[in-house]
Amino acid sequence: MKFKELTQLSIGEVVTKHPELVRVFMDYNVDFCCGGDRTVSEAIEKDTDEVEALEVAADKAIEQAKLFAVGGTQKSLDAFTNEELIDRIVNTHHRYLRETLPRLSELLFKILGVHGEHHPELFEIHRIFGGLKTELEGHLIKEEKQLFPQILKGSKDVAQLIKTLEDEHDGAGEALHALTDLTNHFTLPSDACVTYGATYDLLKALTADMYMHVHTENNVLFKRF
Numbered sequence: 001m002k003f004k005e006l007t008q009l010s011i012g013e014v015v016t017k018h019p020e021l022v023r024v025f026m027d028y029n030v031d032f033c034c035g036g037d038r039t040v041s042e043a044i045e046k047d048t049d050e051v052e053a054l055e056v057a058a059d060k061a062i063e064q065a066k067l068f069a070v071g072g073t074q075k076s077l078d079a080f081t082n083e084e085l086i087d088r089i090v091n092t093h094h095r096y097l098r099e100t101l102p103r104l105s106e107l108l109f110k111i112l113g114v115h116g117e118h119h120p121e122l123f124e125i126h127r128i129f130g131g132l133k134t135e136l137e138g139h140l141i142k143e144e145k146q147l148f149p150q151i152l153k154g155s156k157d158v159a160q161l162i163k164t165l166e167d168e169h170d171g172a173g174e175a176l177h178a179l180t181d182l183t184n185h186f187t188l189p190s191d192a193c194v195t196y197g198a199t200y201d202l203l204k205a206l207t208a209d210m211y212m213h214v215h216t217e218n219n220v221l222f223k224r225f
């Protein structure tokens with residue numbers, strides 16, 4: 001699949017099927033969340049004047065995302081066993097959140113103190129992130145202590161729990177949209193310091209990782225039940 005074949009679809013749909021493109025859209029300041037009804041071609045023509053470079057980066061991202069390493073070989077996520085998927089989710093995405101959420105919380109509190117007076121949106125960013133962090137921590141534990149052990153035991157009675165977890169994914173998605181908006185797509189103000197920059201970079205990386213994480217759960221693992 002080449003990026004050019006996707007450009008007539010809505011950008012919301014494309015990001016769901018190809019979460020690896022989130023990072024590319026972010027890097028070229030293409031708004032993929034608010035106004036997700038636009039087609040990809042409308043969005044990129046309006047939002048960036050580096051269409052060709054974006055296309056090259058997008059093809060590369062799609063190519064790289066086709067195969068993931070597992071046990072010394074490479075395969076697509078669809079070909080992973082349940083055990084392999086769970087192992088990947090816990091050791092890639094959950095581990096990442098365990099490291100990044102506390103770090104970001106600390107950074108946001110720091111820049112709130114230094115810049116909050118001149119950038120009042122930081123209060124709202126700090127508040128929404130705090131809620132997201134709390135929700136995600138509970139969510140990870142539900143997956144690791146309840147859902148994943150049940151799946152590994154071969155239990156088929158997981159539909160209700162999966163529904164709850166999918167609703168929580170939607171809630172996290174809304175918080176991330178709000179943060180993307182409030183940070184003006186992670187754009188730094190002219191008076192930003194190094195810590196401000198590090199905070200927005202990390203928030204951007206966390207958002208991209210969450211898209212891959214939720215995709216792996218909703219569209220690959222959960223779909224099997």
Ligand SMILES: [Fe+2]
Nearest residue numbers: 089140143217
């Ligand atoms: Fe998860």
Ligand SMILES: [Fe+2]
Nearest residue numbers: 139143165217
């Ligand atoms: Fe999840």
